Amino acid sequence: MVIGVPKEIKNNENRVALTPAGVTELRKHGHTVYVQVNAGEGSGFEDEEYIAAGAIMLPTIEAVYNIAEMIMKVKEPIASEYDLIKQDQLLFTYFHFASSEELTQAMLAKGAVCLAYETVERPDRSLPLLVPMSEVAGRMAVQEGAKYLEKPLKGRGILLGGVPGVKPANVLILGGGIVGTQAAKMAAGLGAHVTIMDVSLARLRYLSDIMPPNVQTMMSNEYNIREMIKVCDLIVGAVLIPGAKAPHLITREMLKLMRAGTVLVDVAVDQGGCIETCSPTTHENPTFIIDGVVHYCVANMPGAVPYTSTLALTNATLPYALQLANKGWQQACRDNSDLKLGLNVVDGKIVYKGVADAFNLPLTDVSTVLTEEEMA
Structure with a gap:
């Protein structure tokens, strides 16, 4: 298979979808890998390393999309990439379709095969690529x-772990x-007083057993x-419904209950956010303030630590990429139920329920696209 790795162009996204080590593995299986010049630079991987691993370097993102059968990315395509995508081209990346109807409609129109990292799911319900x-x-x-x-950044002026004689911050994790x-x-670990909320009593029992004494659990309602x-100083939104829009657990009117300088970090923002007032921000402009409450809503947080993030991500994605390349996407998805659940959009059809439900669009049974003849 011909595999293309474009440079990420989302704001301050420094990760790359394939390391030189990944190129070596794909080459060992007989695949051709094209990498855009400087694609790995932000993660600390130079072009020379890719060349030594057997990659062919291309100067532009257009050239990579034009030649590749499978595109490996980190983040979803942005508007400037839509026209580069070809009919039947396999895109293997994070999509988070349920948070963007524009992206969903664009991929439907292009007739691409969109296999989303975030919905690849094992039988035990774990999400290995997320x-x-x-x-x-x-x-x-x-x-x-x-x-x-910190006060200069408009927060409450509280040290998370406190000091002797001064209470630590209260942290709420949803x-x-x-x-x-x-x-x-x-x-x-920083010494804060932490409360974790969840709707699963079994999960709360588990967390209660493994967490240190300064962490308490509470039923989420x-x-x-x-x-x-x-009474909390830092609130972390950490709610995920695989492939679907996150529910709003904190609404706009709840902000008036918080103290000025409270900080909200919504990790679920790329799935629509579990805090109603959160909307995606970038590392360039990460925060905004509503009713005196600081909102940090960066949609690609791991992009700020790209060396760590790229290695962690590619350790997980490479085995699946090899299956897709070795067998073709249809056979790989027939053979591996994890990958089958990763299919979200195929040939102009939505095949993942969470995406169809998000926009009230028709859902096609994924089995039908896996029984059709191999696409050219």
């Missing part, structure tokens, strides 16, 4: 939240999954959320 970035984002949420609690667990570990946001 986990590594969730781990990074969960840890970063506390790191960034602690920074924006969601006890991968993001929430990692955020809790970081906040607890509107009453408890309203009470907790009155």
